[in-house]
Structures are given as C-alpha cells and as structure tokens.
Amino acid sequence: MSVQGTILVLDGVSTNRIMLKVQLTAAWYHVVQGEKLAGLGALLRRTRPDLVLTAQTLPDGTASDVKKLMAVDPALADVPIVAITPQNDRAARLKALSDGLDDVLGYPFKDTLLLARVRSMLRSRADRQELSLGDANQSIGFGEAAQIPLAPPAIAQIALLTQTPRAGALWGSALAQQTRHRLSNYTLPDLHGVFSDPAPDAIVIELAPGGSGGHILADLKSRSTTRNTVLIGVLSNEDATLAAEALDKGADAICMGGFHPDEISLRLDTQIARKTRDDKLRASIRKDLSESLTDPLTRLHNRRFAMRALDQIAHQALETGRGFALMLADLDHFKAINDRFGHAGGDIVLTETARRLQEATEKAGFVARIGGEEFMIGLPHCSAEQALKLADKICESICNKPFCLPDESVLTSVTISVGVKWCSSPDLNIADRRNAVGQLIRSADQALYAAKNAGRNQVHIRSSAA
Amino acid sequence: MSVQGTILVLDGVSTNRIMLKVQLTAAWYHVVQGEKLAGLGALLRRTRPDLVLTAQTLPDGTASDVKKLMAVDPALADVPIVAITPQNDRAARLKALSDGLDDVLGYPFKDTLLLARVRSMLRSRADRQELSLGDANQSIGFGEAAQIPLAPPAIAQIALLTQTPRAGALWGSALAQQTRHRLSNYTLPDLHGVFSDPAPDAIVIELAPGGSGGHILADLKSRSTTRNTVLIGVLSNEDATLAAEALDKGADAICMGGFHPDEISLRLDTQIARKTRDDKLRASIRKDLSESLTDPLTRLHNRRFAMRALDQIAHQALETGRGFALMLADLDHFKAINDRFGHAGGDIVLTETARRLQEATEKAGFVARIGGEEFMIGLPHCSAEQALKLADKICESICNKPFCLPDESVLTSVTISVGVKWCSSPDLNIADRRNAVGQLIRSADQALYAAKNAGRNQVHIRSSAA
Numbered sequence: 001m002s003v004q005g006t007i008l009v010l011d012g013v014s015t016n017r018i019m020l021k022v023q024l025t026a027a028w029y030h031v032v033q034g035e036k037l038a039g040l041g042a043l044l045r046r047t048r049p050d051l052v053l054t055a056q057t058l059p060d061g062t063a064s065d066v067k068k069l070m071a072v073d074p075a076l077a078d079v080p081i082v083a084i085t086p087q088n089d090r091a092a093r094l095k096a097l098s099d100g101l102d103d104v105l106g107y108p109f110k111d112t113l114l115l116a117r118v119r120s121m122l123r124s125r126a127d128r129q130e131l132s133l134g135d136a137n138q139s140i141g142f143g144e145a146a147q148i149p150l151a152p153p154a155i156a157q158i159a160l161l162t163q164t165p166r167a168g169a170l171w172g173s174a175l176a177q178q179t180r181h182r183l184s185n186y187t188l189p190d191l192h193g194v195f196s197d198p199a200p201d202a203i204v205i206e207l208a209p210g211g212s213g214g215h216i217l218a219d220l221k222s223r224s225t226t227r228n229t230v231l232i233g234v235l236s237n238e239d240a241t242l243a244a245e246a247l248d249k250g251a252d253a254i255c256m257g258g259f260h261p262d263e264i265s266l267r268l269d270t271q272i273a274r275k276t277r278d279d280k281l282r283a284s285i286r287k288d289l290s291e292s293l294t295d296p297l298t299r300l301h302n303r304r305f306a307m308r309a310l311d312q313i314a315h316q317a318l319e320t321g322r323g324f325a326l327m328l329a330d331l332d333h334f335k336a337i338n339d340r341f342g343h344a345g346g347d348i349v350l351t352e353t354a355r356r357l358q359e360a361t362e363k364a365g366f367v368a369r370i371g372g373e374e375f376m377i378g379l380p381h382c383s384a385e386q387a388l389k390l391a392d393k394i395c396e397s398i399c400n401k402p403f404c405l406p407d408e409s410v411l412t413s414v415t416i417s418v419g420v421k422w423c424s425s426p427d428l429n430i431a432d433r434r435n436a437v438g439q440l441i442r443s444a445d446q447a448l449y450a451a452k453n454a455g456r457n458q459v460h461i462r463s464s465a466a
Numbered sequence: 467m468s469v470q471g472t473i474l475v476l477d478g479v480s481t482n483r484i485m486l487k488v489q490l491t492a493a494w495y496h497v498v499q500g501e502k503l504a505g506l507g508a509l510l511r512r513t514r515p516d517l518v519l520t521a522q523t524l525p526d527g528t529a530s531d532v533k534k535l536m537a538v539d540p541a542l543a544d545v546p547i548v549a550i551t552p553q554n555d556r557a558a559r560l561k562a563l564s565d566g567l568d569d570v571l572g573y574p575f576k577d578t579l580l581l582a583r584v585r586s587m588l589r590s591r592a593d594r595q596e597l598s599l600g601d602a603n604q605s606i607g608f609g610e611a612a613q614i615p616l617a618p619p620a621i622a623q624i625a626l627l628t629q630t631p632r633a634g635a636l637w638g639s640a641l642a643q644q645t646r647h648r649l650s651n652y653t654l655p656d657l658h659g660v661f662s663d664p665a666p667d668a669i670v671i672e673l674a675p676g677g678s679g680g681h682i683l684a685d686l687k688s689r690s691t692t693r694n695t696v697l698i699g700v701l702s703n704e705d706a707t708l709a710a711e712a713l714d715k716g717a718d719a720i721c722m723g724g725f726h727p728d729e730i731s732l733r734l735d736t737q738i739a740r741k742t743r744d745d746k747l748r749a750s751i752r753k754d755l756s757e758s759l760t761d762p763l764t765r766l767h768n769r770r771f772a773m774r775a776l777d778q779i780a781h782q783a784l785e786t787g788r789g790f791a792l793m794l795a796d797l798d799h800f801k802a803i804n805d806r807f808g809h810a811g812g813d814i815v816l817t818e819t820a821r822r823l824q825e826a827t828e829k830a831g832f833v834a835r836i837g838g839e840e841f842m843i844g845l846p847h848c849s850a851e852q853a854l855k856l857a858d859k860i861c862e863s864i865c866n867k868p869f870c871l872p873d874e875s876v877l878t879s880v881t882i883s884v885g886v887k888w889c890s891s892p893d894l895n896i897a898d899r900r901n902a903v904g905q906l907i908r909s910a911d912q913a914l915y916a917a918k919n920a921g922r923n924q925v926h927i928r929s930s931a932a
Contacts, residue, residue, distance in 0.1 A: 005689060027685070028657050050690075072785045074778070116681070123688035130693075130748070191494050215582070218714035219493070222589035223471055224516075227596075248684035248715050282596070285755065291770065292758035304757065312540065319538040 005122055006030045006047060010040070010054035010066065011084070016107075020053060020114075027115050037061040040069060044076055051121055052081045053105070056092050064099035078128065080121040090260075097266035102274075103253060109240075116244030124252070128278060156181045156201035156272045159194050161216075163187070163206050171204070171259050178265035181272075191216065195225050201275060202230035202268055206259075207246055209237055214245055221250035228279065230271040234259050295369040297347060298354035306368035306376045311437050313365075313380045314423075323424040325365075325387035326440050327377040328448045329357065329394060332415045332456040334373035345405050349414060356397040364390060384422040384463050391418045391459040399457055415457035419448025422463045471588055472496045472513060476506070476520035476532065477550070482573075486519060493581050503527040506535060510542055517587055518547045519571070522558050530565035544594065546587040563732035568740075569719060575706075582710035590718070594744060622647045622667035622738045625660050627682075629653070629672050637670070637725055644731035647738075657682065661691050667741060668696035668734055672725075673712055675703055680711055687716035694745065696737040700725050761835040763813060764820035772834035772842045777903050779831075779846045783891040791831075791853035791888045793843040794910045795823065795860060798881045798922040800839040811871050815880060822863040830856060850888040850929050857884045857925040865923055881923035885914025888929045 007029050011017045014035075021031045032047045034040060036059045052070070054063045063083035070076040080103070083096035087106035096104045103117060158181045162168040168185035176183060184200070186193055194203065203226070205216065217233065220226040233251040235243055236258050243254045253267050293305035301309070310326060317324050331337075331353060338346035350373065357367045357375055364386075365379035377394070379387055395418055403411040421444035443462045451460040473495050475486045480501075487497045498513045500506060502525045518536070520529045529549035536542040546569070549562035553572035562570045569583060624647045628634040634651035642649060650666070652659055660669065669692070671682065683699065686692040699717040701709055702724050709720045719733050759771035767775070776792060783790050797803075797819060804812035816839065823833045823841055830852075831845035843860070845853055861884055869877040887910035909928045917926040 028661060074782070112681075116684070119681075119684050119688040122690075123684075123693070126688065126690045126693055129690070195494060215578075215585075215710065215714060218582070218585050218589075222585040222592065224588075224592045224595070227589070227592055244681065245711075248681060288755050288758040288770075289751065292754040304754075316540065 005051070005118075006032060006049045007118065008032050008034060008044070008047060008049035008052045008054075010034045010036075010052060010058065012036060012055065012057075012059040016055065016084075023111055023114060024118070027118075029118070035059065037065055037069070040066065041073075044070065044073075048075075049079060050125060051118060052079060054081060054083055056083045056085045056096055062099075063096055063101055067100055078125065080125060082117065082121070094262055094266060097263065097270065100270060102270065112244045113240040116247040120247040120252070128281065154276070156268070157198075158183050158268060159186055159200040159203045160184070161186050161188060161191075161194065161203055161205045163208050167206060167259075171206075171261075174259070174261040175204075175264060178261045179268060181268060188216070191219070194220070195223055197225055199225040199229050201272055202232065204232045204234060204264060204268075205251075207233045207235050207242060209235070209239055209242060214242075214249055217246055217249040217251050228275065228282075230268070230275050232264065232267055232271065234264070295354075298351050298369050300354045300358065300375070301366055301368035303368065303370040303376075306366070306370050306378065307437070309366050309368075310376075310378050310440065313378050314437055314440070316380060317423070317425045320381070321425045322381045323383060323422060325379040325382050325384070325420055325422045326444045327379075327387070327391055327394070327418055327420045328370075328441075328444045329375040329377065329391075329416050329418045330448055330452070331373040331398075332417055332452070337411070337414070341405060341409065341411075345407075345409070348405055349403050349411065352403055353398060353414075353416070356401075357394055360393045360397045361390065382422075384461065387420050387422050388459065388461055391420050391461070394418055395457065395459055417448060417451040417456045418459045419444045419446065419451055420459060420461040421447060422461060471517070471584075472498060472515045473584065474498050474500060474510070474513060474515035474518045474520075476500045476502075476518060476524065478502060478521065478523075478525040482521065482550075489577055489580060490584070493584075495584070501525065503531055503535070506532065507539075510536065510539075514541075515545060516591060517584060518545060520547060520549055522549045522551045522562055528565075529562055529567055533566055544591065546591060548583065548587070560728055560732060563729065563736065566736060568736065578710045579706040582713040586713040586718070594747065620742070622734070623664075624649050624734065625652055625666040625669045626650070627652050627654060627657075627660065627669055627671045629674050633672060633725075637672075637727075640725070640727040641670075641730060644727045645734060647734060654682065657685070660686070661689055663691055665691040665695050667738055668698065670698045670700060670730060670734075671717075673699045673701050673708060675701070675705055675708060680708075680715055683712055683715040683717050694741065694748075696734070696741050698730065698733055698737065700730070761820075764817050764835050766820045766824065766841070767832055767834035769834065769836040769842075772832070772836050772844065773903070775832050775834075776842075776844050776906065779844050780889075780903055780906070782846060783889070786847070787891045788847045789849060789888060789890040791845040791848050791850070791886055792906050792910045793845075793853070793857055793860070793884055793886045794836075794907075794914045795841045795843065795857075795882050795884045796914055796918070797839040797864075798883055798918075803877070803880070807871060807875065807877075811873075811875070814871055815869050815877065818869055819864060819880075819882070822867075823860055826859045826863045827856065848888075850927065853886050853888050854925065854927055857886050857927070860884055861923065861925055883914060883917040883922045884925045885910045885912065885917055886925060886927040887913060888927060 007024055009017050009020045009031055012035050017033050021033065024031045032049065034043050038060055052066065054066050056063045067081055070079060070081065081101055082103045082105055083101040084105050084107050085092040085096060087108065093104050102121065105114065105117065160168055160171050160183060162171060165187050168187060172183050172185055194200065203220065207214065217231055220229065220231060231251045233246040233254045235254060235256045238256050243256060246254055252271050255263055255267065293301055295302040313324050337349055354369060357377065361367050361377055365377060368376045370376045379390065395416060398414055398416040403414050421440055423440060447460040447462045451458050473490055475483050475497055477483045478501050483499050487499065490497045498515060500509050504526055518532065520532050522529045533547055536545060536547065547567055548569045548571055549567045550571050550573050551558040551562060553574065559570050568587065571580065571583065626634050626637045626649060628637060631653050634653060638649050638651055660666065669686065673680065683697055686695065686697060697717045699712040699720045701720060701722045704722050709722060712720055718737050721729055721733065759767055761768040779790050803815055820835060823843065827833050827843055831843060834842045836842045845856065861882060864880055864882040869880050887906055889906060913926040913928045917924050
C-alpha cells in the first residue's frame with residue numbers, strides 16, 4: 001500500500017478525471033488514472049490502488065465490469081470500488097448498488113463529501129489489513145479477506161433507529177416490502193435495546209439536521225457489542241457537511257434526500273455481505289491465534305504458550321510476593337510403548353495422559369505439552385506443600401488406571417515421573433527475567449532427572465533453598 | 467465485559483457519585499459505585515469495569531493509589547482510569563497526569579465532554595480487546611495487553627501541526643524545554659510531510675474553533691501510516707462541543723484553554739507509553755499468526771497453511787481455468803537415519819531438505835512440511851510438464867548432494883520420492899470444494915505410493931485423465 005493512499009480514477013472523459021485528480025491530490029492522495037476496461041488488469045497490478053473511483057459508464061464497459069474483473073483476483077477483491085453516477089439518475093444509482101459496487105457518488109459532488117467517503121472506505125480497508133502479515137511470501141494464506149468469498153447475504157437483524165415512532169413505523173412498512181431481513185424499531189435516544197446481545201447486524205439511523213444524533217454513531221462504534229455492526233445513516237436533505245461528519249464518526253454508508261427503501265435494501269445487502277466476510281476473517285484470525293498456542297495432538301497448550309505463561313507467573317510472583325511452582329512431567333519408557341503399539345497407540349497414550357493431567361490440575365494452573373512425551377505444569381500462588389500434593393496426584397492419575405487402546409489392548413504399566421521446582425518470590429532474579437525463567441526450567445529438569453534416576457513413577461522436588 | 471459497558475465511579479462524596487451515575491446511566495452505561503481504596507480490589511474483581519472514573523482524592527488515598535493497585539493485576543492493568551479534579555486546580559491536574567492516570571476531567575464538566583471521553587476510552591480499549599481470545603481458560607497468555615509492562619517512554623518523534631508557522635515556532639520552543647522527544651513543525655493544511663514513512667509517534671494538532679480542522683483527525687485515522695499515531699488536539703478555548711467532536715473523530719486526548727507545554731509533555735509520555743505497548747501487542751499477535759502457519763523445526767509452512775493454500779489454488783483454478791499441481795514428497799528410509807544418527811541428526815536432514823525444496827521451488831508455489839518427513843508443494847498456474855520438471859529437480863536436489871552432520875558424518879544416500887497430481891480446472895468438483903481438495907491429496911498420495919513401490923528416489927505423476 002502506498003504511504004499516502006493510492007486512488008485509481010477511471011473515466012473515459014479526461015476533464016472528469018482531471019477534476020477528481022485535482023481534488024484528491026490537494027488532499028494528499030496519490031492519484032493514478034485509467035480510461036477504460038482494456039488494459040485495466042495490468043494497470044491495477046502495477047499501481048495497486050487502495051480505492052477505485054469509476055464512472056458508471058466507460059468507453060468499453062461499465063462499473064459492474066470493473067467489479068467483476070477485480071473480484072476474481074485475490075489481491076484486488078478487497079479493494080473498494082465506488083461508482084460515479086449523475087446526481088439525478090436514480091436508476092443508474094440503484095443499478096450500481098445492485099451490481100455490488102461498494103458505494104455510489106452522485107456527480108457533481110462537494111469536496112467535503114467526496115473526501116469523507118474516501119476516508120471512510122480507506123479506514124475500513126486499513127482496519128481489515130492491519131493484521132494481514134504484509135509479507136510477500138505469505139501471499140497465499142493471508143491477505144485472506146479477499147479469499148473468503150462474499151456469500152449471498154443470510155437473513156440479518158436490522159434495527160431502525162428513528163427520531164419518532166411514526167417515522168419508524170413508516171420506514172418499517174416500506175422496507176419490509178423490499179427486504180428479507182428481520183426489522184425492529186427503536187426511537188432515539190433510547191439505545192438500550194440496540195445494545196442487547198446479540199446486537200443487530202445493521203442499524204439504519206435517522207440523522208436529524210442540526211441534531212445531536214451524530215454522537216450516536218460514535219457511541220455505537222465505541223461499544224463492544226455494536227462496534228462491528230453496519231451503520232447506515234439516513235439524511236432527509238442533501239447536507240454534505242452533515243453527511244461527511246457522519247462518515248467521519250463511523251457510518252459505513254449515508255443515504256441522502258430521505259428514506260428510499262429500494263436504496264436502503266441494496267445497501268444493506270452489500271454492507272451485510274461485507275460484514276459477514278469481515279466477521280469470518282476475525283474468527284479465522286482468532287482461531288489461528290489460538291492454534292499458535294495449542295498442541296495439535298492433545299489440544300493442551302504448547303511450548304510457546306508455556307514459556308509465555310511461565311514468564312507471566314514469575315512476573316506476578318514478583319508483584320505479589322507469593323510462591324509458585326513449575327513441574328516437568330515425562331512419561332516413563334514411552335519409546336517402548338511407541339515401538340510396541342505404533343505411533344497411533346502412542347498418540348492415544350499421550351492424549352489420555354493430557355486429559356488426566358488437565359483433570360488433576362483443574363484450574364490451579366496451566367498444563368502444556370512441551371515435547372514428545374514431556375509436559376509442563378505451572379502453578380501460580382501456591383505453597384511447596386500444595387505443589388507436592390498436586391504432583392503426587394498427577395503421578396497417581398497415570399499409574400493407578402490402565403490405558404485402553406482401540407484394538408482392546410490394555411496397558412497397565414504406564415507411569416510418569418515428575419520434577420517440581422518450587423520458588424518463592426525473593427529468590428527470583430528480578431534484573432534478568434529471561435534468564436530467571438531458564439533457571440527455573442533447569443531446576444525442574446534436574447528434579448525430573450533425579451526422579452527418573454531413583455526408579456521413575458515418582459515425584460522429586462527442588463525448592464528455593466535447594 | 468458487560469454488554470453495555472460497565473463504569474466504576476469512585477468518590478468519597480455520595481452526591482458526586484450520584485450525579486455521575488445519573489449522567490452515565492442516561493447514556494445506557496452500567497454504573498457501579500465505590501467510596502474508597504479499602505475493599506477496592508474485591509469490588510474490581512467482582513464488577514470487572516471497562517473504565518474507572520475516580521476522584522483525585524479519596525477518603526483513604528488518591529487516584530494514584532487506584533492506578534497502582536490496578537497496575538499489578540494483569541486482568542485490570544488495561545482498564546483506563548480517569549481522575550476527576552477541580553476545574554481550576556492545575557496542580558492537581560498535572561499531578562494526576564504525572565502519576566500515569568489515563569486522563570483528567572475538570573469538575574464540573576459538561577455531559578457532552580464527559581460522554582465523548584468515555585466513548586473514546588472505551589473504543590480504544592475495545593480495539594485492543596477485539597483480538598484477545600475471550601476464553602477464560604486462555605487467561606494466562608492472552609489478555610496480554612496487560613502483561614506487556616509500560617516501559618519508560620523512549621525518545622519519540624512528535625509532529626506539531628499548527629494553523630500558522632508562528633504558532634508552530636512558539637509551541638516548539640516552549641515544548642522543547644519540557645520534553646526529551648524530537649519535535650518537528652508542520653503548518654495546516656499541509657499534511658504531506660506528516661504522512662511520510664515512518665510516521666511520527668504522536669501529532670499535536672491545533673484545532674481552530676469553527677474551523678474545518680476536525681476532519682484532519684478523521685483523515686489521520688484513515689491513513690495506514692498514521693492510524694496508530696497518538697493524536698492530541700489543542701483547543702484555545704473551553705469549547706466542550708468542539709472537544710467532544712474531536713474525540714469522536716479519533717483524538718486520543720484533548721487539551722483545552724490553549725497550549726500548556728507542561729500538560730502536553732505529560733500527556734505525550736502517557737500516550738506514547740500506551741502506543742508502545744499497543745504496538746508490541748500488535749507485533750506479538752502478528753508473530754503468533756505467522757507461527758500458527760509455520761513448522762517450528764524447518765520454518766517452512768505447516769499443514770494448516772498447506773490445506774488453506776491448496777484450497778485457494780483450487781479456487782483460483784476454477785476462476786482462471788488454468789491447470790495446477792500438487793506434490794507430496796517423502797524422504798526415503800528416514801527412520802533408519804533417525805535410528806543411526808539420533809533425533810538431532812534426523813532434524814538436520816529435515817532442515818536441510820526443507821532448504822533444498824524451497825530453493826528448487828523458488829517462487830513457483832508453496833512448500834510446506836505436513837508430517838514427520840513428508841512435504842507438500844503446491845504450484846498454481848502450471849502445465850503438467852512444468853510440474854514434472856520441478857519434481858525431477860526436487861528429487862535430484864536431495865540425492866545429488868550429500869548431507870553433512872555436525873559430527874562430520876556425511877550422508878551420501880539420502881533420497882526422496884515424489885508423487886505429483888496435476889489437475890486442470892474442468893476436472894475440479896465445483897460443488898464440493900472441501901471434498902475436491904481431499905481427492906487431490908489422495909491422488910498425489912497414490913502417485914507417491916507408486917514412486918515408493920517402484921524403488922524410491924523417483925517421481926510418479928497422475929494427471930486429471932488418470
């Protein structure tokens with residue numbers, strides 16, 4: 001992405017292009033120009049715009065063709081496209097929206113409004129891109145917003161937020177004939193129902209000229225329940241300043257000149273489809289984050305998680321002055337199990353061990369698989385006695401109950417050895433946290449080694465004094 | 467987090483609490499009340515507020531004590547705290563800021579401004595929280611914003627953005643005596659230099675009453691370079707409406723009644739420390755995302771990445787109508803290497819194999835390690851001949867050059883078998899994408915099996931026709 005934001009202006013008429021270029025360049029955007037569909041693919045790949053402003057009609061096609069061309073390229077499918085139509089041509093306006101264009105601007109338009117729409121679209125794109133890895137080598141896999149296809153919108157919950165109950169009733173009955181979505185009415189300033197969980201997928205808000213309604217957009221954007229809800233503002237007039245303010249405060253789209261149910265319905269479909277895609281992207285990122293700290297076989301935490309959690313437990317101990325414990329638990333003679341029952345059998349023993357360790361530890365701390373048959377248990381806020389008691393419980397949870405394999409083999413001799421390091425806060429080396437954690441692990445490892453040496457299936461402990 | 471946003475009001479004087487409660491409840495926030503420091507820990511743990519508004523002076527302590535108490539609890543360290551001081555008590559105001567409070571409100575204050583500050587703080591907190599996993603079991607490890615300690619701010623780049631060069635010169639010389647940060651001047655509306663890369667860490671903006679300067683905040687928030695820059699607005703008067711507008715458009719803090727270098731300097735330190743922590747959190751999340759798709763041993767992509775990339779390649783093939791290939795490559799007799807040279811030796815062979823596969827594939831597609839000694843290579847847009855040629859190159863890259871181990875052993879007999887599945891777009895089952903990818907992998911696996919069966923160290927291919 002260009003530092004300044006690159007905008008592609010597409011128009012067969014050069015005076016139109018130049019006019020837009022002047023307006024946008026004055027606002028410190030980088031403008032590139034195109035005239036027609038032919039050669040557009042190459043132009044897009046070369047200039048990588050963050051936004052496309054295109055005339056509804058091009059010499060060799062329409063805005064809809066631009067949309068189709070960009071939708072099939074994963075690197076471009078995410079770039080917003082705004083169609084420019086004559087101000088009074090409602091049919092062209094509705095056509096562009098039903099073709100899936102992200103927004104429509106009526107020509108001629110005021111600077112204020114043009115720039116506010118550009119800001120709003122660039123901001124929403126930057127929100128999505130913030131977490132993409134931005135690494136060329138990762139281009140397959142991330143930049144993924146583009147790859148989650150825009151599904152036909154499901155039935156969504158729409159809240160209509162009007163200044164009077166009467167306006168709400170009128171909006172509701174007019175819109176119900178145009179949309180499949182479920183509608184509910186609220187009258188300003190009563191937002192209580194709108195914040196309920198789950199929040200509506202979209203909110204259509206009546207913005208009163210000169211009214212204080214604008215801060216409601218900012219309010220909705222600041223609440224955890226509605227921050228990702230689609231916000232469509234409706235203005236009874238053509239007040240470009242008010243429209244620009246609303247966009248700057250978080251509206252996703254603005255409809256001017258009153259409530260037109262056909263336009264609102266099309267905008268709802270476009271915006272809800274975008275929201276659905278963004279929601280999926282967020283869910284996918286959340287899943288990836290969770291996976292990065294999870295052991296795929298046992299679903300316990302993994303080594304990365306364990307190191308981070310241990311660092312945090314040590315840090316907390318410094319703050320609170322309370323003791324904590326670290327355990328390393330290692331299945332005894334695990335190689336023999338693998339050799340005899342194969343990897344599949346070994347995996348079942350590991351998974352069942354993970355389950356038992358988790359069950360024994362309950363909520364007293366974290367359990368992680370940090371190597372083949374090695375587990376780490378971290379216990380914040382505990383005495384040496386508590387740690388030792390839990391370690392014994394863990395040891396017994398493995399040896400006291402046989403392991404059953406799918407081929408009906410029953411393993412009665414599985415055991416685990418546990419090394420415990422208990423630490424009181426004053427023994428931590430404050431100056432060198434990273435090293436302190438390494439030292440803790442070495443101590444626990446020495447205790448584990450002692451347990452193995454003494455005959456396995458037992459617990460050894462090192463406390464600070466040792 | 468409460469659905470509505472929970473705000474804790476802390477004040478020893480009940481009329482003050484009640485007044486705030488009335489204002490905040492009218493704006494649909496959930497208000498809880500406290501009187502003093504004693505018992506505050508339990509109250510905080512029970513009510514989990516999203517924001518704390520505290521009197522500067524409590525019966526048994528100060529706002530600074532509240533800050534200290536919350537800073538040591540990872541679950542609370544991220545909650546913003548606003549001190550309430552008498553309007554004209556500048557000393558109290560500066561004291562609160564230098565104690566690290568997130569903001570200061572002068573009492574009495576207008577509804578407009580109170581609510582805009584609340585919105586701004588809740589929005590910034592929700593931004594941070596959006597990606598935390600929100601799962602109680604993950605409470606150690608994420609919710610991590612809290613755990614990255616606020617370091618003493620490093621030297622930062624500050625842009626001063628004024629209406630006139632004269633104001634800029636005055637601000638610059640006054641502030642230079644108060645702050646260690648590096649200052650540079652810009653005059654509105656020339657934002658060009660501000661968008662340069664790297665962007666400044668913070669921008670202090672002169673907001674002219676009645677001026678059009680407000681949209682500049684929205685502009686800065688919409689650009690990829692400055693969206694995370696600290697934005698501090700300076701108002702020459704006490705215009706609460708203008709201040710509220712600026713907060714709603716993205717300002718992180720507002721200083722009213724002119725440019726006071728001491729206050730600006732303190733606010734810069736607080737805000738830059740917060741930004742530094744947020745930047746680290748974003749970097750940590752980016753790293754986690756990358757790790758979730760990376761094989762830790764070889765640093766190739768992992769199986770999760772491979773499945774996703776393959777799905778995408780198949781999807782693209784449907785759009786473009788071009789062919790693509792999938793290869794499975796498996797080291798021959800790897801167990802024998804592990805048995806003879808130990809896991810450490812085996813790991814070196816795997817790492818070197820990964821390097822050679824990546825080198826052979828270059829940018830033609832992706833290479834992933836999908837199992838112990840098994841690799842997947844995906845090639846978008848290629849002919850069957852190109853795929854076969856690359857597979858041969860891969861095969862030769864392993865057998866033509868010995869592998870050296872750290873103990874100076876040289877392995878000359880390492881080989882790899884490769885199964886290739888080439889697919890033309892029309893052969894893909896469009897209706898069932900998930901199944902289609904599974905079928906591709908099974909075909910490649912059959913080709914790999916044929917290569918192993920035919921004596922290993924060779925390539926077999928299945929094309930669509932097969």
